[in-house]
Amino acid sequence: MSGSKVFLQQVLALLAKDLKTEWRTQEIFTSMFVFSVLVIVVFNFAIGADTELIRQVASGVIWIALSFASVLGLQRTGQMESEEDSLQGVLLALHDSSALFIAKMLAQVVYLLIVGLCILPLCGIWFHIDFIACIGDIGIVFVLGILGLSIVGTLFAMITLHTRAREVMLPMLFLPVSVPLTIASVYATAQLIAGMTLRDIVDYISLIGVFDIVFFTLALLVFDHIVEE
Amino acid sequence: MKNFWYLFAAYSTIWTALGVYMLRLSQKNKELQAELRALQVQIEKALTR
Amino acid sequence: MRTLSMLLISMISFPLVFIRNNSIYQAIVMYVVMLFATLLVFIYAPNEQMQGIVQKIFYFHVSSSVTAFSAFFLVFVASIMYLWKNAEWWDAVALSAAEIGVVFCTLVLITGPIWARPIWGTWWSWDPTLTLTLVLWLIYVAYLMLRLDAHDPKRSRFAAVLGIVGYVDIPLILWSVEKWRTLHPKPVLIQEGGTTGLPFTMLFTFAVCLVAFMLLFFYLLRERISIIQSQHTIEVLRHQVDNLPTG
Numbered sequence: 001m002s003g004s005k006v007f008l009q010q011v012l013a014l015l016a017k018d019l020k021t022e023w024r025t026q027e028i029f030t031s032m033f034v035f036s037v038l039v040i041v042v043f044n045f046a047i048g049a050d051t052e053l054i055r056q057v058a059s060g061v062i063w064i065a066l067s068f069a070s071v072l073g074l075q076r077t078g079q080m081e082s083e084e085d086s087l088q089g090v091l092l093a094l095h096d097s098s099a100l101f102i103a104k105m106l107a108q109v110v111y112l113l114i115v116g117l118c119i120l121p122l123c124g125i126w127f128h129i130d131f132i133a134c135i136g137d138i139g140i141v142f143v144l145g146i147l148g149l150s151i152v153g154t155l156f157a158m159i160t161l162h163t164r165a166r167e168v169m170l171p172m173l174f175l176p177v178s179v180p181l182t183i184a185s186v187y188a189t190a191q192l193i194a195g196m197t198l199r200d201i202v203d204y205i206s207l208i209g210v211f212d213i214v215f216f217t218l219a220l221l222v223f224d225h226i227v228e229e
Numbered sequence: 230m231k232n233f234w235y236l237f238a239a240y241s242t243i244w245t246a247l248g249v250y251m252l253r254l255s256q257k258n259k260e261l262q263a264e265l266r267a268l269q270v271q272i273e274k275a276l277t278r
Numbered sequence: 279m280r281t282l283s284m285l286l287i288s289m290i291s292f293p294l295v296f297i298r299n300n301s302i303y304q305a306i307v308m309y310v311v312m313l314f315a316t317l318l319v320f321i322y323a324p325n326e327q328m329q330g331i332v333q334k335i336f337y338f339h340v341s342s343s344v345t346a347f348s349a350f351f352l353v354f355v356a357s358i359m360y361l362w363k364n365a366e367w368w369d370a371v372a373l374s375a376a377e378i379g380v381v382f383c384t385l386v387l388i389t390g391p392i393w394a395r396p397i398w399g400t401w402w403s404w405d406p407t408l409t410l411t412l413v414l415w416l417i418y419v420a421y422l423m424l425r426l427d428a429h430d431p432k433r434s435r436f437a438a439v440l441g442i443v444g445y446v447d448i449p450l451i452l453w454s455v456e457k458w459r460t461l462h463p464k465p466v467l468i469q470e471g472g473t474t475g476l477p478f479t480m481l482f483t484f485a486v487c488l489v490a491f492m493l494l495f496f497y498l499l500r501e502r503i504s505i506i507q508s509q510h511t512i513e514v515l516r517h518q519v520d521n522l523p524t525g
Contacts, residue, residue, distance in 0.1 A: 155443070159424075159436040169424060173440060176416035177447050180454035187458065203457065211450055218446060222439045225361050226432075232332040232396040239335040239392040243342070243385055247494070250381055254501045261508035268515040275522045 007099055014090070014103030019110065021080075028076045032115045035072050036065040040119065044126060051128060058127040059190035063145070063182055066116060070149045071171045073111050074157040077104065078170075082161055091227055101154060101223045108150035116142050134192045141192065141201075144208045145185035151212060152178050155219045158226050184208045281407045281452060284340070287488075288347035294496045295352060295371060308493040315483070315490040323483040335393040337483055341491040342385045343411065348495060349379030350414060350445055353421070357441030360434065366510065367503075369434045372441055374502035376421050378495060383415045406456045413451050417444040 022028055043061045047054055091097055120138075124131045131138060153174055160169040175182075188204035198205070297304075319337045326333040356372035359365070390408050391401040402408070421444065425437045476484070 155439070159439060162432075163424065163436075165423075169420070172416075172420040172423060176413050176420065177443060179413050180447065180450035183454040183458045207450070207454055207457070214446060214450070215443070218443060222361065222442065225435050226439060232330055235332050235392050235396050236334055239389045240338065242388050242392070243338055246381065246385055251498065251501075254498065254505065257505050258501060258508070261505060261512065264512055265508055265515070268512060268519060271519055272515060272522070275519075 007096055010094055010096075010099040011103050011106070014100060015106050018077075018103065018107040022107075022111070028073050029111055029114060031076065032069040032073045032111060033118055036069045036115055036119050037122065039065040039068055040123065040126070054127050055129060055193070056190070058123060058129055059193060060186045062116075062119065062123055062189065063186045065119065066112060066146065067149060067175065067178070067182060069115055070108070070112055070146075070153050071174060073108060074153045074174075075167060075170060077108070078157045078161050078166065097227050098220050098223045100227070101158070101219060104157075105150045105154040105219075108154055109146055112146040112150060113142070116146065129193055131193075134195075137192050137198045138189060140198070141185060141188045141205070141208070144205065144212060145181060145188075148181040148185075148208060148212045148215065149178060151215045151219055152181070155215070155223075155226075158223075181208060181211050184211070281410065284344050284407075285347055285351075285448070288344045289351050291348055291492050291496075292352050292355060294492070295356075295499065297496070298500070304493075305497060308490070308497050311486070311493055312490040315487045318483040318486055323480050324477070326480075329397055332393060332396050335389055337487045338491075339386060339389040339393060340484065341487040342382045342389065343407075344488060345491045345495045346379050346382040346386055346411070346414070348492070349375045349382060349499075350418065350448075352499075353379065353418070353441040354445035357438035360438045361442075367507075369438070370503045370506040371499070372434075372438060373425055373506065374499050376418050376425075376437075376441065377502060378498050380415065380418050380422060381498075382491075382495070383411060383418065386411050387415060404455075404459060406452065406459050409455045409459075410448070410451055413455075414444070414448070417447070 040061055043057075043064070044054065047057060090100060094100060120131050123129060153170075156170055156173040156177075160166050160173065163169050184204045184207040188201045188208070191201050191204075192198075315337075319334055323334065323337070325331055352375040353372050356368045356375060360368035360372060387408075390411070394403065395401050417440075421437060421440050424440060425433060
């Protein structure tokens with residue numbers, strides 16, 4: 001049992017290291033947040049002044065912003081890793097390389113959650129949506145969806161780390177594969193905004209849940225193959 | 230026979246695409262085989278010198 | 279349901295990948311069957327009552343679709359085998375299957391709209407199967423880009439991961455797209471486009487077309503694999519030539 005305790009400690013240590021670095025510079029979070037805001041504002045101009053229409057597409061806009069922000073955050077994380085070339089050193093110190101995956105994934109979850117929390121009030125104001133009424137339910141969808149984005153994103157970020165056209169390859173891999181997640185999250189959120197309860201969107205939530213579980217398992221299974229020399 | 234041209238478009242696309250692909254494959258294969266033989270001859274000559 | 283049955287059918291033929299040589303005999307068989315299939319499509323199969331002659335696109339369209347799914351299934355199996363056994367051959371199979379899969383997938387995406395335009399009155403409808411095909415196309419084009427782009431020696435392993443991930447994603451994509459579809463109004467159909475209760479003549483034609491396409495697929499696969507293997511051998515031989523004793 002000491003094996004899993006060590007594992008947990010390593011995960012937390014790696015996570016703490018990443019978060020501490022980010023806390024100092026706040027590079028990643030700022031770029032993610034600003035980019036999300038940009039996406040939302042531009043979409044707002046593109047869709048026009050019809051309030052009802054905007055209410056209907058609000059959910060989609062939010063999740064698009066989150067997806068793109070996710071890509072941005074992953075690219076910066078990957079860049080930091082390859083600049084310092086610390087990857088091999090870290091891996092040597094680990095018993096189980098999947099600790100690295102989980103740590104990176106959790107870091108991504110944290111960034112996205114914070115970005116999400118920040119843009120929700122903005123969307124509430126700009127799109128005239130009352131998020132407070134369903135904030136608990138939306139929180140659940142957000143956590144599950146962001147978890148999925150982070151799992152798939154971190155996996156592909158590690159894969160595209162050394163490819164030449166990294167900026168292009170990451171979204172090219174990440175976005176199509178996460179289509180089920182995007183669809184389910186968008187419609188779950190949309191229905192919550194429209195006033196439905198958690199029970200109404202059970203099938204979307206189960207889709208997101210299954211997606212998360214399947215890809216988490218898959219990632220753990222193949223991660224060794226990705227990072228071994 | 231209405232909509233005939235749609236049918237024609239579909240089938241000609243399929244056959245052209247597959248045909249072009251097959252031609253490219255066999256051409257590439259022939260090139261590679263020739264290169265392979267040349268290299269083998271080169272090696273043989275060097276070894277039997 | 280229809281997509282599921284196509285997916286299942288597409289998995290059956292994969293043991294054929296183990297036939298390694300590409301004899302002239304096999305090429306002739308493939309050619310003859312394809313000729314026979316074409317004959318059946320245009321002469322034997324009756325014209326569908328409501329859709330008319332355009333319905334005949336479906337024989338090759340659905341066969342391409344099943345072949346593409348077969349190819350992607352093969353990428354999935356080959357990727358797993360490559361990660362497990364680390365054998366070059368499986369990597370070659372994966373790359374070849376992915377490339378051919380994308381070719382057939384492109385054909386599906388082109389012939390689909392060509393059929394849809396006269397029948398549904400619109401080039402595209404976000405029909406679950408067609409949408410699934412589009413997303414798969416994106417995923418496997420990214421696969422090809424990953425393989426051709428990364429100069430990392432680990433690229434085969436990265437691609438293998440993508441090959442596995444992409445295929446596992448299929449049921450999830452199907453599930454989500456079908457759910458999504460129920461929210462959108464179906465296109466106003468000029469004529470009903472479904473195939474309910476096919477007469478034997480059509481079923482037989484379909485079957486022969488499917489067999490023809492499968493034979494074609496495995497023929498192309500073997501050609502493509504032999505190209506990769508020749509390239510490897512050439513690399514090895516070049517290395518030898520460079521290291522030959524001079525003089």
